[in-house]
Amino acid sequence: MLSPAARWSVVVAATATMAVSYVDRTALGVLGDAISTDLGITNTQFGWLGTAFAIAYLISTPLSGWWLDKLGARRGLVGSVLVWSTVAGLHALVPGFGSLFALRIALGLAEGPGFPGAAQTVQRVLPEGERERGFGVLFTGSSIGGMLAGPLASLLFRAFGWRIALLETAIVGLAWVPMWIVLTRSPAVRALLDAKPEPSQRNASLLELVRHPILIRGLLAVFAVAPAVGFLGQWGGKYLAASFKVSSGDAGDYTWLPPLFLDIGAILFGDLASRRRRVSSEPPRALFAIAMLLAMSIAALPVATTAWQGMAVLSVSLAGGGAIYTLTTSDMLSRIPVSFAGGILAGAQSLAAIIMHPLIGASVDATGNYDAVGIALGACVIPGGIVWLAWRPPRY
Numbered sequence: 001m002l003s004p005a006a007r008w009s010v011v012v013a014a015t016a017t018m019a020v021s022y023v024d025r026t027a028l029g030v031l032g033d034a035i036s037t038d039l040g041i042t043n044t045q046f047g048w049l050g051t052a053f054a055i056a057y058l059i060s061t062p063l064s065g066w067w068l069d070k071l072g073a074r075r076g077l078v079g080s081v082l083v084w085s086t087v088a089g090l091h092a093l094v095p096g097f098g099s100l101f102a103l104r105i106a107l108g109l110a111e112g113p114g115f116p117g118a119a120q121t122v123q124r125v126l127p128e129g130e131r132e133r134g135f136g137v138l139f140t141g142s143s144i145g146g147m148l149a150g151p152l153a154s155l156l157f158r159a160f161g162w163r164i165a166l167l168e169t170a171i172v173g174l175a176w177v178p179m180w181i182v183l184t185r186s187p188a189v190r191a192l193l194d195a196k197p198e199p200s201q202r203n204a205s206l207l208e209l210v211r212h213p214i215l216i217r218g219l220l221a222v223f224a225v226a227p228a229v230g231f232l233g234q235w236g237g238k239y240l241a242a243s244f245k246v247s248s249g250d251a252g253d254y255t256w257l258p259p260l261f262l263d264i265g266a267i268l269f270g271d272l273a274s275r276r277r278r279v280s281s282e283p284p285r286a287l288f289a290i291a292m293l294l295a296m297s298i299a300a301l302p303v304a305t306t307a308w309q310g311m312a313v314l315s316v317s318l319a320g321g322g323a324i325y326t327l328t329t330s331d332m333l334s335r336i337p338v339s340f341a342g343g344i345l346a347g348a349q350s351l352a353a354i355i356m357h358p359l360i361g362a363s364v365d366a367t368g369n370y371d372a373v374g375i376a377l378g379a380c381v382i383p384g385g386i387v388w389l390a391w392r393p394p395r396y
């Protein structure tokens with residue numbers, strides 16, 4: 001039995017994995033205006049860059065989750081971080097759109113094990129009553145990465161240009177590896193993280209897991225909110241430039257705020273769900289409904305008249321998105337194999353991005369603004385959110 005300090009230190013290390021991955025994938029979005037100008041990339045092409053990453057991530061995450069359920073996160077995460085850091089660094093050498101497109105595919109494939117491995121870690125090292133809080137903390141990793149990526153990328157861009165900025169942000173991942181090795185070296189931690197799935201989980205076929213009602217319901221909820229949550233990471237820099245004339249060198253001064261609110265939403269709603277679980281095992285539908293309304297607030301993006309107002313709208317929306325991710329993940333992963341389910345959840349976000357990014361690019365090229373985009377992203381939350389609230393699949 002691990003002490004509280006030992007198990008939460010491993011959770012923090014797993015959360016740091018998510019932070020590293022989001023620094024690497026988000027830096028492109030922060031510097032998108034400068035990169036697009038330098039390489040002659042249109043908004044529509046920039047949207048396809050987001051789709052390239054998302055398609056690869058969609059393929060990689062479920063397969064990585066299946067693989068990690070057999071291998072364990074302790075070893076799987078180290079290899080993944082080393083590979084994706086190398087791929088992210090190669091972004092600094094791209095001569096044009098084609099090579100950048102190929103590297104976004106490679107990055108998506110390499111980052112596939114990140115979320116399912118981190119989710120498996122939380123599930124295995126924390127006792128049942130602490131897991132909602134653990135998943136709330138885990139989702140802060142992506143937003144911490146988003147907060148760091150903006151100021152760091154802009155600072156490096158002002159000093160060295162976008163190529164060196166992308167190279168140096170990629171190096172961040174290498175600092176994580178020794179921390180993970182040290183924190184997971186004890187026999188007790190290794191026994192937990194390297195343990196094989198329960199026999200009932202091992203024997204479940206891939207088709208049975210994909211058709212699981214709890215999984216389908218969770219996928220619909222994540223798919224509904226993913227476009228609103230993912231907007232900032234791919235389009236934040238270009239949105240600020242087009243709407244408020246904010247340069248790539250200054251975009252990071254603004255883009256740190258919405259990820260902070262994603263953290264707040266994930267931690268707050270995770271804690272509230274943990275408290276509620278003490279008196280009821282039913283999913284927290286009232287909390288989910290509140291989170292859904294918060295996420296829909298991105299539809300107010302057209303009324304923002306300053307960069308900070310735009311970030312405020314996105315902050316409220318991301319708070320709701322972080323809450324929905326936490327509530328759906330903790331509900332789902334308590335019932336079906338952890339890494340595979342985590343991979344499917346991440347895949348749902350990728351599927352939403354595959355559809356969303358080209359449409360956003362085409363819309364902005366056609367209209368010159370992001371008004372219709374904000375309204376559409378808010379409306380996307382409604383169908384999947386309603387299904388999650390209304391559907392009551394049997395507990396298995």
